[in-house]
Amino acid sequence: xxxxxxxxxxxxxxxxxxxxxxxxxxxxxxxxxxxxxxxxxxxxxxxxxxxxxxxxxxxxxxxxxxxxxxxxxxxxxxxxxxxxxxxxxxxxxxxxxxxxxxxxxxxxxxxxxxx
Numbered sequence: 001x002x003x004x005x006x007x008x009x010x011x012x013x014x015x016x017x018x019x020x021x022x023x024x025x026x027x028x029x030x031x032x033x034x035x036x037x038x039x040x041x042x043x044x045x046x047x048x049x050x051x052x053x054x055x056x057x058x059x060x061x062x063x064x065x066x067x068x069x070x071x072x073x074x075x076x077x078x079x080x081x082x083x084x085x086x087x088x089x090x091x092x093x094x095x096x097x098x099x100x101x102x103x104x105x106x107x108x109x110x111x112x113x114x115x
Contacts, residue, residue, distance in 0.1 A: 004025065004026050004033075006022065007026040007064045008060050010060070010064075011060050012059050013067070014062075014063050014067070015070075016067050016070065016100065017071040017093065017102075017104045018071055018104065023064055033053065034053060037050050062079070065079040069088060071093035072091050073099065074088060
């Protein structure tokens with residue numbers, strides 16, 4: 001759930017990089033929430049409840065997709081290519097820093113130890 005909230009907190013951040021885990025966990029939680037919203041919409045007869053949710057997560061979904069593309073050193077526009085973008089979303093990111101930023105998997109702090 002923390003990945004979902006983290007992506008929502010970066011609502012319209014299209015710069016930087018996103019790990020596979022961040023992208024796919026957001027996708028999974030968003031899919032489950034969409035199913036729950038759809039069930040609630042039918043059960044409680046709330047018109048357009050699902051549409052409102054989909055509209056609310058549209059920009060964060062595009063933003064995390066662009067950051068995911070940046071992780072493999074591609075432009076965010078590549079997510080518009082249907083089948084190839086799915087392959088790219090599954091591909092492991094660059095281990096080294098690229099033009100879009102440093103490796104998001106690298107958890108080591110940038111501290112230098114004087115010898």
